[in-house]
Amino acid sequence: MNYIVFDLEFNQGYNFAKGTKSLNNPKCPFEIIQIGAIKLNDHFETIGTLDVIVKPEIYTTLNPFVRELTGITMEELNKGISFEKMYEDFSNFIKSDRSVLCVWGIADIKELFRNIEFYELEPLPSPTEYIDIQSYASTALDCKKGINIGLGNAAKLLSVPIESQFHDAFNDAFYTTEVFKKIYNKEIKPNIYIPKVKGLNRLSARNYKIDLPSLTDQFEKMFKREMSIDEKSIIKLAYIMGKTNQFQIKIDPEIKPKK
DNA sequence: GTAGCTAACGCCCCGACGGT
DNA sequence: ACCGTCGGGGCGTTAGCTAC
Numbered sequence: 693m694n695y696i697v698f699d700l701e702f703n704q705g706y707n708f709a710k711g712t713k714s715l716n717n718p719k720c721p722f723e724i725i726q727i728g729a730i731k732l733n734d735h736f737e738t739i740g741t742l743d744v745i746v747k748p749e750i751y752t753t754l755n756p757f758v759r760e761l762t763g764i765t766m767e768e769l770n771k772g773i774s775f776e777k778m779y780e781d782f783s784n785f786i787k788s789d790r791s792v793l794c795v796w797g798i799a800d801i802k803e804l805f806r807n808i809e810f811y812e813l814e815p816l817p818s819p820t821e822y823i824d825i826q827s828y829a830s831t832a833l834d835c836k837k838g839i840n841i842g843l844g845n846a847a848k849l850l851s852v853p854i855e856s857q858f859h860d861a862f863n864d865a866f867y868t869t870e871v872f873k874k875i876y877n878k879e880i881k882p883n884i885y886i887p888k889v890k891g892l893n894r895l896s897a898r899n900y901k902i903d904l905p906s907l908t909d910q911f912e913k914m915f916k917r918e919m920s921i922d923e924k925s926i927i928k929l930a931y932i933m934g935k936t937n938q939f940q941i942k943i944d945p946e947i948k949p950k951k
Numbered sequence: 952g953t954a955g956c957t958a959a960c961g962c963c964c965c966g967a968c969g970g971t
Numbered sequence: 972a973c974c975g976t977c978g979g980g981g982c983g984t985t986a987g988c989t990a991c
Contacts, residue, residue: 702971704973721974722971757972758971799970799975826969840969840977859971 694739695823696786697794697872698729699864701762702803703748703769706755720810722803723750725769726762727778728862729785730869736876738869742785743862745772750810762859775811783816792882793822796843796868801885821882825872832875843867850874 702722724746731740747769754766773781786793795801801822808815829846830839841849844858844867852870856863 700971704971706972716973725971755971755972761971797970797976802975803971839967842969 693734693790693792694786694788695732695736695794695872696729696791697732697825697865697869698727698742698782698800699796699861699868700724700800700803701726701758701764701859701861703751703758704755705751706753706757717750720750720806722806723748724775724778724803724807725758725764725772726861727782728860728865729782730865731785732869736873740785741862742782744778744781745769746775746778747772749775763857775807776813779808779811779813791821793820793885794825794868794872795822796824796864797826797840798824805885820885822885823872823880823882825868825875828880829871829875843871846871 701724703725704722705716725748726746727742727744729742730738731742733739745764745768754764754769759765772778793801801820805815826840826843826846829850830841833841833846833849835841843864844854847854847867847870850871852867852874854867856866858864858867
């Protein structure tokens with residue numbers, strides 16, 4: 693089994709004309725501009741590396757924030773290879789009996805999938821096994837529940853020598869690898885990555901109608917008897933009227949309910 | 952039977968935080 | 972700047988329990 697520790701750098705839209713909405717493509721808000729990867733064998737020995745710049749096609753100007761953060765210039769990006777070629781190289785790089793993708797936070801896997809989908813390329817082999825090293829490092833370094841540690845802090849706390857800049861895909865993949873080696877234990881097991889499908893929300897509620905049979909079933913269950921036709925229509929009406937809140941009476945806040 | 956209380960659960964919003 | 976995730980808190984629903 694091989695571990696593929698990788699990191700990505702993204703570019704994104706920016707509203708250069710202030711006051712206007714940024715020009716983000718909802719199908720791909722983060723475009724991959726660099727990938728750095730390190731391949732490890734079972735014994736955590738490096739058996740391959742990959743460091744590639746990708747020429748952007750969606751956002752052809754650098755977001756100033758990204759430029760500042762990564763230090764990448766448009767000149768360098770223009771010398772990069774296409775996403776399709778990079779993905780082909782990456783696919784060959786990870787090819788093995790069993791490869792586990794190792795990432796700092798789940799975002800990189802998610803955005804990789806989204807970029808692949810955007811370019812309508814063949815998805816990664818399924819099931820995609822991955823390890824979120826950030827999550828394990830946060831636990832190992834006693835972070836508060838719900839708090840994820842940053843890569844720089846994790847490296848510092850684990851005494852990883854800092855010799856090159858963060859926010860470079862290859863350097864970050866290197867630091868992630870070093871952190872992984874330091875925190876690894878036998879409890880760390882790969883997960884299967886399943887792309888999330890957007891769930892229901894309040895805005896999409898208009899696309900739904902009342903499930904009358906289930907509503908009636910619920911009343912029949914609670915009252916342990918069958919509802920008549922009249923009762924069914926009263927239940928339906930009450931359900932609809934209830935949602936309008938038109939018979940709500942404001943409660944005096946001074947009168948507190950007994951505990 | 953009715954009313955009140957409460958635990959468990961699900962859903963949603965919001966803020967903190969981390970990613971580029 | 973912008974996006975995504977997570978947990979806490981608020982709120983509503985359901986169901987079980989208790990007291991009357």
